[in-house]
Amino acid sequence: MNCLLCQRKLSLTLKFTELFLLKSPENSICEKCLATFQTISEKHCPRCWKDGSSQVCEDCQEWEEQGIIINHRAIFHYNAPMKGYFSNYKFIGDYRLRAIFANYFKPTKKDKNFTLVPIPISDKRLQERGFNQVTGFLDAAKIPYGNLLLKSDSVKQSSLSREERLDSKNAFTVAEDILIPKKVLLIDDIYTTGTTLQHTVFTLKEAGVTEVKSFSLCR
Numbered sequence: 001m002n003c004l005l006c007q008r009k010l011s012l013t014l015k016f017t018e019l020f021l022l023k024s025p026e027n028s029i030c031e032k033c034l035a036t037f038q039t040i041s042e043k044h045c046p047r048c049w050k051d052g053s054s055q056v057c058e059d060c061q062e063w064e065e066q067g068i069i070i071n072h073r074a075i076f077h078y079n080a081p082m083k084g085y086f087s088n089y090k091f092i093g094d095y096r097l098r099a100i101f102a103n104y105f106k107p108t109k110k111d112k113n114f115t116l117v118p119i120p121i122s123d124k125r126l127q128e129r130g131f132n133q134v135t136g137f138l139d140a141a142k143i144p145y146g147n148l149l150l151k152s153d154s155v156k157q158s159s160l161s162r163e164e165r166l167d168s169k170n171a172f173t174v175a176e177d178i179l180i181p182k183k184v185l186l187i188d189d190i191y192t193t194g195t196t197l198q199h200t201v202f203t204l205k206e207a208g209v210t211e212v213k214s215f216s217l218c219r
C-alpha cells in the first residue's frame with residue numbers, strides 16, 4: 001500500500017506505538033507525512049483552544065461580553081501541510097483522503113449524551129464539491145450524527161478577508177420538523193475566526209438547545 005499523501009510505499013511492519021499514533025491501521029499515510037501535522041500544545045485557551053497561552057484569550061473575552069461562552073476542542077494546527085491536505089480533500093475533491101483523519105472525530109466519554117451535529121455547507125457548495133467534508137469524516141468513521149442545521153447560500157468564506165468574515169451575517173437555520181436535542185456537539189473541520197461557531201451556537205440556542213460544545217480537527 002502507498003501513502004495517500006506522498007505515494008511512497010508504506011512499510012507494513014509498523015510498531016504497536018506507531019499504530020497507536022495513527023489511531024487506526026487503515027489510516028494510510030507514512031510517518032514522514034504524519035509528522036508534518038502539528039498538534040496543539042497543552043498551553044491553549046481553555047475555551048477556544050487557541051494555542052500559546054492557557055488564559056482565556058481576547059476573542060473569547062469579547063464574545064463573553066456579547067453573551068457567548070464557547071466550549072471548543074481541537075487537535076491540530078491549521079499549518080501549511082494541513083492547508084495542503086484540505087486543499088486536496090475539499091477543493092480538488094479527493095474523497096479518499098477523509099480516511100486519514102476520520103478517527104480523530106470519534107466522540108470521547110465526555111461527549112456521552114451529546115448529539116453530534118456537523119456544520120453544513122450550502123446546497124450550492126454541496127453541488128460544486130459533491131460532498132460535505134465534515135460528514136465525509138463522520139461517515140468514514142461510522143459515527144452517527146444529526147443533520148440539524150442548514151446553511152443558505154452565501155459568499156464563500158475562504159474568499160473573504162478576516163474582517164468580512166467577522167461581519168458576515170448568520171446563514172444558518174435549524175432544519176424543520178426535527179426533534180431538537182438538549183445537548184449538541186458541533187463538528188467542524190477547521191476553526192478560523194470562530195464566526196461560524198458563534199452563528200451556529202446562537203441558532204441552536206434559539207431553537208431550544210441548552211448546551212452546545214464544539215470540536216474541530218484544526219484550529
Ligand SMILES: [Zn+2]
Pocket residue numbers: 003004005006007008029030031032033034
Ligand atoms: Zn507520505
Ligand SMILES: [Zn+2]
Pocket residue numbers: 045046047048049050056057058059060
Ligand atoms: Zn479563546
